[in-house]
Amino acid sequence: GAVVSQHPSWVICKSGTSVKIECRSLDFQATTMFWYRQFPKQSLMLMATSNEGSKATYEQGVEKDKFLINHASLTLSTLTVTSAHPEDSSFYICSARDVTGRTEAFFGQGTRLTVV
Amino acid sequence: GENVEQHPSTLSVQEGDSAVIKCTYSDSASNYFPWYKQELGKRPQLIIDIRSNVGEKKDQRIAVTLNKTAKHFSLHITETQPEDSAVYFCAALAGYGNKLVFGAGTILRVKS
Numbered sequence: 001g002a003v004v005s006q007h008p009s010w011v012i013c014k015s016g017t018s019v020k021i022e023c024r025s026l027d028f029q030a031t032t033m034f035w036y037r038q039f040p041k042q043s044l045m046l047m048a049t050s051n052e053g054s055k056a057t058y059e060q061g062v063e064k065d066k067f068l069i070n071h072a073s074l075t076l077s078t079l080t081v082t083s084a085h086p087e088d089s090s091f092y093i094c095s096a097r098d099v100t101g102r103t104e105a106f107f108g109q110g111t112r113l114t115v116v
Numbered sequence: 117g118e119n120v121e122q123h124p125s126t127l128s129v130q131e132g133d134s135a136v137i138k139c140t141y142s143d144s145a146s147n148y149f150p151w152y153k154q155e156l157g158k159r160p161q162l163i164i165d166i167r168s169n170v171g172e173k174k175d176q177r178i179a180v181t182l183n184k185t186a187k188h189f190s191l192h193i194t195e196t197q198p199e200d201s202a203v204y205f206c207a208a209l210a211g212y213g214n215k216l217v218f219g220a221g222t223i224l225r226v227k228s
Binding site: 034046091093104108109 | 161217
């Protein structure tokens with residue numbers, strides 16, 4: 001149990017285009033989902049926290065207009081990188097926590113974004 | 117907000133030896149401390165966790181200790197094997213915002 005599926009696992013896009021990444025909890029309901037960014041050989045940096053049915057909370061320094069987050073249901077959150085630039089190239093990974101309040105967070109498999 | 121520091125950044129051990137990774141946290145309200153193992157290009161996998169009402173937890177070759185007073189916690193891996201080679205991250209569940217804050221990671225290499 002407790003599977004989080006992230007799609008796509010990798011994507012290459014042209015500068016100026018937008019890319020949507022999906023994060024789904026497959027066998028549990030997630031009130032809260034977290035989006036992280038990870039540069040090579042570095043740690044996971046929290047970008048934003050999304051709660052079902054409300055606006056996401058962004059960490060300091062993260063542009064909310066560039067990284068659009070939608071958490072429309074208890075099983076799906078999306079991250080859209082708008083007007084992508086090469087510096088947005090990174091590994092993006094989501095995690096989800098279920099409605100029962102268990103503290104353990106489950107991670108998606110991550111999305112490798114390359115902007116050319 | 118919560119700040120988590122992790123040491124060392126890299127650790128090389130001989131197969132069969134023990135490995136210890138240490139983390140400190142700043143927010144005394146943090147109450148949950150997981151450890152994750154991440155292999156290259158893959159998702160972090162939870163390997164062990166500990167809550168603030170417990171001082172030590174063990175699962176086979178892996179153990180975690182927590183010192184709430186000093187605000188530090190450690191991961192201990194005994195009888196290391198080559199497949200233990202990976203990046204290990206500690207994290208703390210911040211009291212405010214209920215979010216996980218990660219340490220910088222430790223690259224563990226187990227030499228056979």
